[in-house]
Amino acid sequence: MGVIKRKNIVKGNEGGLKYICDVCSADITSTVRIRCAHPACGEYDLCVPCFSKGESSRDHDPQSHPFSVIEQHSIPVYTRDWGADEELLLLEGLEVYGLGSWSDVADHVGGFRTKEEVCDHYTKTYIESAKFPLPENADPKNLSLIEEVPREEFQARKKRRIEDRKEAAKSAAPATPKQKPTASVPACHEVQGYMPGRLEFETEFCNEAEEAVQHMMFDPGDGVNPRTGELEPEMELKMLVMNIYNARLTARADRKKIIFEHELLQYRRNNILDKRRTKEERDLHNKAKPFARMMNHQDFEAFTTNLEYEHNLRQAIGQLQDWRQMRIGDLKSGEKYEQEKQIRAQRPIATGAFDRVASGRIPKINPPIEVPPATTALTAPEVPERFKPNPHPQKASSIANGPPSTLHPSVTALTPTKGPLTIGNNNISATPPSQSKPRYSVPSLGGTTPMKLANENTTDLHLLTKEEADLCSTLRLMPKPYLVIKEGMLKEAMRSGGSLKRKSAKEVCKIDPSKSTRIFDFFVHSGWIQKV
Numbered sequence: 001m002g003v004i005k006r007k008n009i010v011k012g013n014e015g016g017l018k019y020i021c022d023v024c025s026a027d028i029t030s031t032v033r034i035r036c037a038h039p040a041c042g043e044y045d046l047c048v049p050c051f052s053k054g055e056s057s058r059d060h061d062p063q064s065h066p067f068s069v070i071e072q073h074s075i076p077v078y079t080r081d082w083g084a085d086e087e088l089l090l091l092e093g094l095e096v097y098g099l100g101s102w103s104d105v106a107d108h109v110g111g112f113r114t115k116e117e118v119c120d121h122y123t124k125t126y127i128e129s130a131k132f133p134l135p136e137n138a139d140p141k142n143l144s145l146i147e148e149v150p151r152e153e154f155q156a157r158k159k160r161r162i163e164d165r166k167e168a169a170k171s172a173a174p175a176t177p178k179q180k181p182t183a184s185v186p187a188c189h190e191v192q193g194y195m196p197g198r199l200e201f202e203t204e205f206c207n208e209a210e211e212a213v214q215h216m217m218f219d220p221g222d223g224v225n226p227r228t229g230e231l232e233p234e235m236e237l238k239m240l241v242m243n244i245y246n247a248r249l250t251a252r253a254d255r256k257k258i259i260f261e262h263e264l265l266q267y268r269r270n271n272i273l274d275k276r277r278t279k280e281e282r283d284l285h286n287k288a289k290p291f292a293r294m295m296n297h298q299d300f301e302a303f304t305t306n307l308e309y310e311h312n313l314r315q316a317i318g319q320l321q322d323w324r325q326m327r328i329g330d331l332k333s334g335e336k337y338e339q340e341k342q343i344r345a346q347r348p349i350a351t352g353a354f355d356r357v358a359s360g361r362i363p364k365i366n367p368p369i370e371v372p373p374a375t376t377a378l379t380a381p382e383v384p385e386r387f388k389p390n391p392h393p394q395k396a397s398s399i400a401n402g403p404p405s406t407l408h409p410s411v412t413a414l415t416p417t418k419g420p421l422t423i424g425n426n427n428i429s430a431t432p433p434s435q436s437k438p439r440y441s442v443p444s445l446g447g448t449t450p451m452k453l454a455n456e457n458t459t460d461l462h463l464l465t466k467e468e469a470d471l472c473s474t475l476r477l478m479p480k481p482y483l484v485i486k487e488g489m490l491k492e493a494m495r496s497g498g499s500l501k502r503k504s505a506k507e508v509c510k511i512d513p514s515k516s517t518r519i520f521d522f523f524v525h526s527g528w529i530q531k532v
Helices: 048-053 084-097 102-109 115-127 144-148 151-171 233-261 267-275 279-294 297-325 331-346 373-378 393-401 466-475 479-495 502-509 513-526
Strands: 033-036 045-047 067-070
Touching (some): 033 048, 045 048, 084 102, 084 115, 233 279, 297 331, 297 373, 466 479, 466 513, 479 502, 479 513, 502 513
Antiparallel strands (some): 033 045
């Protein structure tokens, strides 16, 4: 590999190289300059006035040193939009910076040429040329482009292009500063031991897999018995070792694919996300990691998000069940209960005046109970819409109780009532605010006594209103079967426009006709269905 030497030429502010007279420091980039051809001077340039006066500096001797006149070759030679001076700068930049460093080569060429433009020109003009490695118009006698595009016209186009791109660069947003690419060494990445330039790790999976095959040799014609044409045992053993080695390489590639697919190399970002989770959510996420081998990143993120949501729902349900056992009937009281519970947990244990052991002991402060924010949000009082005042009560009533045709004709206004939310009621009273609706009295069944319903022995009692609880107590029905009957009757009434026959109600209930008759009368009295 040859050593590339950089030339000490100043870069201009407008891109490209800037040549300066070594005597008077005048800018001679766009004019004719005189270059000393003596080996002792190196890159020594003079402007025409200094050269004509015989001026010199350093080791330059104008009387004995040879020189060459360099002028601007702003004429097209290979393509219509690239001049000879730009072609020379392109080849010089490739020699200095190397093939592939298009950003540096574009800065070397100047004229506000972009790296994509320089790369495309070099590929089309030199690489894809029919006369490779020479361009198609490399013949010195071919003057077709010079005759087609005169020097003055070409220079005017070039000047116009530079001015347009200069104005565009001034109005454009400031570009981000160039960052030096990360070296491909184990110490230059978030995950120690990873080499980003090679996409490899310092210690790979089955790192000693190559040791089994490093001294193995295969010569043409070896391993086959010339008489029988079968593989010899030694060759079979070699092939078996090679199959094992290939299997290890496949397993190594699969593990790398999982690492790159799920962005496990972004250690800082993953660590920040992991700290935001609670301990239970972290354990759940770690248990779900083996499933990442059979999912892509998007599916795995959706899978873990749904698992966390299910976990939060289970915790919220468990919390609501605890509140029910404590006779807490609304979410606001439950929130207050949780706050007082944490205060009690942080309160130190009371000790007696004569407890010497306890008095000298430092009180242990219990850490606060870690509750996921998602679980708290699911049990917050302001989340459910049912606790907010309804600005359109009549619209809400039509949605909850069915179409307007199902409402009782005497209903003229609907007002939200206070009390627990129940299925089919929606906390809306179907009576005018100026009139009080008479309470429905459930006729008792002959020969039976009402069943006592309480929260201790009835699971779904909180879903019923007081009138519905009295109805179930009189008819000796548990709340869950009653809710199933209620849902079936309301669905049947919706199919027939809000009205229902008593006979149809008996068919839907499929219970004792006397009980179904009382349930039907109660629904008609409540205004949920109309009697045909």
